[in-house]
Amino acid sequence: MRLFLKLDINSICKTIIQEQCEKLALEYEILGFGEVNIKSAVSDAKLQELSEKLAVYGIQIIENQKSILIQKIKDTIVEMVFSDIDTTLKSSVYLAEKLNHSYGYISNLFSEVTYTSIENYIIIQKIERVKQLLLINELTLTEIAYKLNYSSVAHLSTQFKNITGLTPSAFQRIIGKRRNNIEI
Amino acid sequence: MQTNTIYILLADDDEDDRTFFRDAFAEIKINANVNVVHDGEELMSYLKRTDIILPHILFLDLNMPRKNGLECLAEIKQLEHLNDMAVAIYSTSASEKDIEESFVRGANIYIKKPNDFDSLIKTLNIATTINWQYHTDSLNKDTFLLRIE
Numbered sequence: 001m002r003l004f005l006k007l008d009i010n011s012i013c014k015t016i017i018q019e020q021c022e023k024l025a026l027e028y029e030i031l032g033f034g035e036v037n038i039k040s041a042v043s044d045a046k047l048q049e050l051s052e053k054l055a056v057y058g059i060q061i062i063e064n065q066k067s068i069l070i071q072k073i074k075d076t077i078v079e080m081v082f083s084d085i086d087t088t089l090k091s092s093v094y095l096a097e098k099l100n101h102s103y104g105y106i107s108n109l110f111s112e113v114t115y116t117s118i119e120n121y122i123i124i125q126k127i128e129r130v131k132q133l134l135l136i137n138e139l140t141l142t143e144i145a146y147k148l149n150y151s152s153v154a155h156l157s158t159q160f161k162n163i164t165g166l167t168p169s170a171f172q173r174i175i176g177k178r179r180n181n182i183e184i
Numbered sequence: 185m186q187t188n189t190i191y192i193l194l195a196d197d198d199e200d201d202r203t204f205f206r207d208a209f210a211e212i213k214i215n216a217n218v219n220v221v222h223d224g225e226e227l228m229s230y231l232k233r234t235d236i237i238l239p240h241i242l243f244l245d246l247n248m249p250r251k252n253g254l255e256c257l258a259e260i261k262q263l264e265h266l267n268d269m270a271v272a273i274y275s276t277s278a279s280e281k282d283i284e285e286s287f288v289r290g291a292n293i294y295i296k297k298p299n300d301f302d303s304l305i306k307t308l309n310i311a312t313t314i315n316w317q318y319h320t321d322s323l324n325k326d327t328f329l330l331r332i333e
Binding site: 041065074098115121124131132136163164165166169171174175177178181 | 321
């Protein structure tokens with residue numbers, strides 16, 4: 001006997017997801033096709049387990065794929081800022097070439113997942129480097145500005161103030177005092 | 185996803201301020217879980233509980249009964265299990281002395297309480313977003329200072 005089946009993909013997937021979430025005792029809510037909200041706190045191990053259970057049915061948690069690319073974007077930015085790579089190249093061009101995706105794509109993905117933009121992330125990393133250099137205390141602010149390709153010391157100071165709310169010298173003074181405080 | 189939830193704790197004795205704070209977070213895109221305590225004593229016993237998820241950021245009012253913000257800050261800095269928690273001073277004071285002293289004693293963020301709701305949303309959004317970068321990217325917490333007015 002040959003049976004002809006009418007398949008309702010939507011409810012099949014829904015049932016599978018329900019069963020697997022319940023097996024792992026996850027509190028969940030199916031938001032629509034391809035989207036599930038897990039309400040309880042989930043450990044990485046449990047998420048991994050769910051991911052493996054669903055993979056049997058050909059269902060993949062895409063968040064991971066995205067996170068991998070996001071991590072690559074971040075790593076590339078950190079490398080760019082901290083290792084004095086050829087800075088004549090625009091960062092958008094550099095990232096696109098390095099990651100093999102269009103800048104539009106990575107930029108949108110980044111904003112969607114990280115609550116910030118690539119431009120802002122680069123600035124935060126640059127200020128981190130400035131902080132580091134300030135605390136090593138080997139270079140003057142002018143030299144730091146030059147090293148990190150700021151057009152002027154004023155530009156660097158303004159960006160520092162925008163990100164931290166403090167001037168570079170106030171920052172240095174506070175960290176200095178804090179260190180003395182700990183020693184006492 | 186759950187892994188993107190930011191846990192937030194506010195210690196403030198003023199009921200209106202607590203309400204504004206919660207309402208402001210409801211307006212922010214970030215997925216935040218907000219808890220409140222009412223004074224310094226309650227804060228310290230909360231942070232010593234073992235059945236809670238420790239907050240990523242503590243917003244700490246300076247002027248509180250029973251134990252004030254700076255006293256709490258000093259205690260927090262002595263507790264090793266709270267090393268990863270960022271401390272944001274959340275105060276009506278904008279005196280340079282308070283600000284500098286808070287930072288020197290180990291606060292990461294200093295926020296002067298904004299006067300209107302829109303600025304509050306904006307301020308909390310900035311503080312939470314930048315802190316999230318520090319949290320997820322293991323940036324150097326020791327040099328994380330942020331002043332918002």
